[in-house]
Amino acid sequence: MTAEVARLCKKSMESVSLGTKEENIQHGRDYYKFLFTNYPELRIYFKGVEHYTAEDVQTSERFEKGGARALLAAHLLAETFENQQVFKAYVRETINHHRVHKMDPALWLEFFTVFVKYLETKTAVNEETKEAWAEMGRVFNAEAQAHLKNLNLPHV
Numbered sequence: 650m651t652a653e654v655a656r657l658c659k660k661s662m663e664s665v666s667l668g669t670k671e672e673n674i675q676h677g678r679d680y681y682k683f684l685f686t687n688y689p690e691l692r693i694y695f696k697g698v699e700h701y702t703a704e705d706v707q708t709s710e711r712f713e714k715g716g717a718r719a720l721l722a723a724h725l726l727a728e729t730f731e732n733q734q735v736f737k738a739y740v741r742e743t744i745n746h747h748r749v750h751k752m753d754p755a756l757w758l759e760f761f762t763v764f765v766k767y768l769e770t771k772t773a774v775n776e777e778t779k780e781a782w783a784e785m786g787r788v789f790n791a792e793a794q795a796h797l798k799n800l801n802l803p804h805v
């Protein structure tokens with residue numbers, strides 16, 4: 650089960666490969682362009698650039714770097730899922746990094762729907778693969794909410 654979820658998620662991540670070529674960097678920019686266009690309500694968390702349009706994201710160095718980091722993070726989720734100890738530690742680390750952004754805790758689960766929709770702009774994502782990402786999201790979210798609770802922070 651865990652291995653199958655990892656396999657499907659990793660396979661779908663092949664459409665957004667990492668690297669130094671222009672096409673790799675564009676995948677990262679495209680993630681934030683997708684987010685800012687389709688989920689404008691999430692822009693409030695990006696301080697100083699809340700008003701950015703997709704065109705602004707395209708030419709922004711902040712989002713060029715941020716996009717690469719965000720995609721690397723998504724790859725790491727898929728790559729570590731088979732080792733639950735590492736995966737869950739990485740979830741907690743991600744929560745720690747985001748603490749400063751004071752995000753609505755419901756977003757941790759929602760992220761996985763958003764991310765699959767982004768992937769669908771790059772490749773065909775079948776139902777089985779969508780379910781794999783949903784399952785990863787449930788494991789991520791359970792660990793995230795437990796960690797937020799431990800930190801006495803808002804959780805759902």
Ligand code: HEM
Pocket residue numbers: 691694695696711715718719722723726743746747750752756757759760
């Ligand atoms: C809807 C859910 C999420 C929101 C609203 C969100 C929001 C943010 C914000 C506001 C930043 C700072 C970027 C900047 O101001 O330029 C950021 C950075 C980052 N996010 Fe997220 N994030 C979400 C989910 C995730 C998830 C699930 C991961 C991991 C898989 C992740 C990984 C990162 C990384 C690696 C960075 C850059 C470095 C860092 O601050 O750790 N994010 N995110």
